[in-house]
Amino acid sequence: MCTDVRVIGCFLVTHLPVKAELLRHPQLNGHPVIVTIPSRGRQVVLDASSEAKGVLEGQTVSEALSQCSRAVTLPADPPYFSEINDTLLAGLYDSVPHVEAAELGVFYLDLAGMADMYGGMEWMADAILSVCDGRLAPRLGIGAGKFPARCAAARADASGWLRVSDDAPAWLASLPVSWLPLDSDSTTRLSGFGFRTLGDVAALPAPSLSEFLGPDAMRVWKLANGIDPEPIVPTILPETLTERLEFPFPVDTVSGTEAGVSALTERLWRSAVLRGRRVGHAALEGDLISGGVWRFDRALREPATSAETLTRTLLAALGSRDALGTGRWPDEALVDLSLTLSDFSPETGRQSTLWSRPPRRVPPEIAGVDRLVRMIPGSPLPERRWAFASSLVPLSRPSPVKVSLSGDTPQRVWAGPASGHAVDRVVDLWEVDTEWWTSDPVRRRYWRLALSDGGLITVYHDLIAGGWFRQGY
């Protein structure tokens, strides 16, 4: 069916960064909160909660704090904000067939015929506004084009909707000229001439404006008159999802590979794209230590609905043997591992509420199986050089050790449950004094000791807190 009537919706979540942070830090509700981003070597305000009175976007942190000294500042977490945005997109696709994701927190919806389907405009709006957690307080604007819809959304109450009247130019006339999609220079120049509202711009002869603003002028003039013919360009949800990890050392055990698979499924299931969706196909791939590639893929007879079920299915499949009786585990040690999921389908019986699940955590037993990351490779402190990424477990962590002394020199060392070993000789001695500018200064005196059993051990004395520790160096 073809219709001439364009009904465009704009789904708007204002202040998404702050609202997103409040979702994961609910204890901050009611407090002034500022989200900051780095800009030219300084932290500036990206967003602020309504309690942060006087704080403006773009202010430096010190300016903001001078306005609101009680404010809690949080650094922006763009991947997290994108995740929230993806979740909103996925949720909107449950209600509307065509959704265009614009900037963060802004979505355009093709609502032609949708009101009839929902039994009325009000029911439709309620359905759309309920696709996300109420704490995000979305707004819905409805108009004959994207621009009027966007303006309506911006003027709607929180968690409410607003429709542009039939006389769009009149409805838009009082809005400030800064709402037009113009660069700040053009906006300033227009304001400088006294053209401060959309009505002022709409009243200008189009050719005059065209001479002044150039090629963009006609579009701007149309927008000011409520005319926006731009179509909705639906944003496609991803067809496949892939995650990859590097082992800190080549893995040649079943348990190690299993841990890798588990870690990958857990990480993939954190993606918003999989919320309310089932997975029909999974493919594993890994680089072998000899240089070859190991692959294993499986079409799932029963689409997986959770990380646990997918992990179970995959491990069961890997544990089976093929028709020739050959095992499916890799023959050699794996250097890395990736998992690609595809063939997504809607999860049946799913309620369209988000945020209802408890946050997922990586089980501690697989926390170490992840990519090895450089921390401070040149640090004089071994435990600050390398770590596993997912949980930042440092390598070469010191462990307490019992040491008996003669003067200030170790005489005997108890490194385990055994009765300890006498120190044969001091092989080396060195000191580290660093991090003094932080809240965690470090001063240690290290001893490399040859023990009576022929072994070598490195221990240090913590010169600040006291105590002896053993450490690989």
Added chain:
Amino acid sequence: MSAQGDYIELRAHSWYSFGAGASSTADVVTRALTYGYPSLGLTDASNLCGALEFSEQCLSAGVHPVIGVDLMVREVEGDGPVTFIAETGEGYANLSRLISLAYMTGGRSDPVLDGRFLESHAGGLITLLGAPDSVLAGLIQSGEWAGAESLVEKYRHRLTHGSVFLELQQHLAYGDFTRNKRLRELAERCGVETVATNEVWYHDPYRSHLHDALTAVRLNASLSDVRERLKVNGQYCLKPPATMTQLFRSYPEAVRNTLVIAERCSDFKLPEYLQGRYAYPECPVPSGYNVQTWLERLCEESAGRRYGRIDQKVRERLDEEFDLIRRHDLAGFFLVYHRIVELARECMLELGWGHLETPLEWLPPGRGRGSSVSMLVGYLIGLSHVDPVEYGLSLDRFLSAEATTLPDIDLDFPRDIRERLILRIIDEWGWDHAALAGMFATYKARGIVRDLGKALGLPADEVDALAKDLETDSVSELSHSPTLLARADRPGWRDLLTLSEQLARFPKGLAQHPGGMLVSSTPLTDLMPVQPSAIDGRYVAHWDKDSVDDAGVLKIDLLALGALSQMQEAVRLVRDRSGVEPDLSRIDYRDDGVFEDLGRGDTVGVFQVESAAQMQTIVRMRPKDIYDLALEVAAVRPGVGANDGVAEFLRRREGMHWRYDHPLEQNALERSMGVIMFQDQVVQLGMDVGGFTAAEADRMRRAFGRRNGESLVASYRQMFLDGAARRGIPEPAAETIFGKFNPHYMFPEGHALAFAFTAYQMAWLRRYHPLEFFVALFNQQPMGFWDLDTLKQDARRLRLRIAHPDVNRSQLLCTAEGDDTLRLGLTFVKGIDSRLGSIMLQAREDRPFAGLSDVLARSGLSREALENLTRAGAMDNLSDFSDRSTALWQVGAGYVSGVRRGQLALPMAVAGAPETLAARDRTDRMLDEYAMMGLCPDGHVMELVRHELTDVFTSDDLQASSDGDTVRVAGRVVRRQRPLAAAVFLTLEDEFGLVPLAVWPAEWERLKGALRHTLVVVEGTVSRRDDTLNVVAKKAWPLSVNLDNIRSRPDWR
């Protein structure tokens, strides 16, 4: 040799190892003395900046100084640091040359010496190889034994036998133990010796954090970002010999060799080496003359031209000076200066000034300042413009019979002449014989906070806010800064406070002296390293003025004086407009009108007497002749003000009874009523009261101004008191007189006179050629005092008209039109630089712009530039101009429609503006003009807000107020000053004039927030004292109007 141990530290570093060394040379020497070191080595990184200072400190402490350097050397095996030590004078000269070569070949910021230069410059040098970051250590660590052996062999071949040592260090750092073991094995294999060092970067362990912080500052990063580049612990301090001996107990030969090296270097003492080594360049003289007779001949001829007939007074003075010059063998010295002035004259002629036929002394290209002005010879050979005979200037401060150092002659030049002259001098004598003296900019409070804040990883905006809060250069202000105290318990901030105190007065790096040129017939590189300057074509020496002075090297100060450029331009304008060039050397120097202007404080733009403080004193001083003016110029100097000298002098001048603290003061202080106004008077008091010779008294005076000169001053004080006692002066009186001396700067008498002449000439131009005076003043901005809007206000008070820039009439700079109009130049408009301005001038060369569309079509400027010109009023006179709003619309429209891209060959009407377009009102226009030019040519910002102000006095109203009245005033803050006196002085400007404000310290703390705004209202009490008027501020409010666009430049002075 050793009294306390068997170890000598050969590798200490001082704060001249910029961005690493964390102790002054004095700190290191003092600590070495405490530990009983008989000898101490200084090996700063890539320079010898502290070598002479260190040597002198060591020698006065009874410690033998060993001089060396850590230099980055490029070998085929890689780049790495190598330590070189001067064993002999030849070694020192080689050291200096090698460092110079490293800068010439490696670059100004990354000096690297090509190791092959060592083949020809290694005589007298000892080298230490194998420090932890060195190429050799790297080879050893990676097991490349053959490469390590070959590198040591290479150095053995380059240096004399027994001059290569492998360096062992034990800082309790991981790897030291193994490296030392292998270095000893390598030394045995190669047949060389080892030597122990501690590579000292600070004198005390507590400075290790400062060393880390400086490293981060040098790398322009935070400590967390450069952890890998920091030393692992705080063991890099100067340690007692016994501790070092214990640390190296497994390597006794390495410890012993520290003594061997120190012994080998014991015959070389830098101050002795420098004695008599410097010689200034020889100037050729005609046959039949020697330098003395030729100088005398030049002076006699010039005196004939100057005086017509040489009378007895001049004759006697000339003979006295010739005799002194002969006695000190200074004829060549004066001829060098004469040659420099000749070179300057060549530059002047190239720039289109003066005439070849005019004798040099009639139109000297520059003019002398400082005590040299008292020399008649200088006056006659073009070094000065003040006749010392006429003003009875004494020679003692400049050149006494007992003088042992070269006298000091400073010359001022207009900026453009000076720029050329520096390059011309380097061309004349070559970079290894002519270079600028070095200078060490020292850390001040704000810089310390910013640098340390960044190093400590503190939030940049909070650090910036703290820095901006500081009002003085002193870090002591930090200890009571509320901003810092509120954070003092947090990590990082606490360290900022501690480290700031340590970093105060540290040199930041080597810069070029503002004008001190060193010229030498001995290659300068035999005396000190020379490196390229940041400015192309210039070279800078590694020693500052103190070291240069101590080394007896001639420093010629060539200074740029904006006032001379201004005067030069004003004179040219007068010549171009009237056809007569005023000869400022022959104007009437007793013109009552000029002195009346000065006495009224009508001195905006007049050299030396235009500051708010000077305006306040000059109305009390009311100078009547040039000497009075010299007193005025000299009065407002920190050294005079330090002991309330200015106020005391004014009170005495106004009739207050006073008497000398001792009759022997009279000779020195009679001319300034018992108050020390000039440097010469300190010297004279030293002679008359302290019994010093003239040379001793001058050294005492200099001691006050030296860095770290406290102990020297203390010894002079005792000598002064002893001398006074011998002359029968009671100790309290002698103490009182010595107490009048202070370290703050004051002028020599001749210098004050020289400046007084320049000030008078400027005042004369201002009175008789005000238009040319202001055109030149505008064009020579920035001149350091008033901004353009204040200058404009003053010009308007003199009934001059300031005209908007005009696309058809303006040149790049301001021009004079008719009798009373100053036309603003195109480059005074924001965004129009000389390149864009020239494009516009070229476009109108054939014919003027017919209208706006013609400007759009032919100017070739961007839309932004044309809009700026429109907002500045530069289109106002075009034929098709109606109002600025319409013109702005048309510029925007014309630009968009492609007119300026040349699509329309003929001028045509540009698009009409919409009918709804509102015309710009006066407020819009004025704010536009402030935003575009920093001034409003025909109005003042206060006019915009005056109607909102009730009960507020204008600057005119204020004249009728009485002492003690409570008044409110309002205006633009155009000046803030905080002299040594505690009060803060501000100057407000309204549409009628200036309002001087005084704010006492307690009030300042309360009011400074408000007084930092551009426009303020102030309530206070009128203080009228001796013809001066001040409002003593009690309350202040920012004036709340939207004036964001006003460009303001309040400076701290």
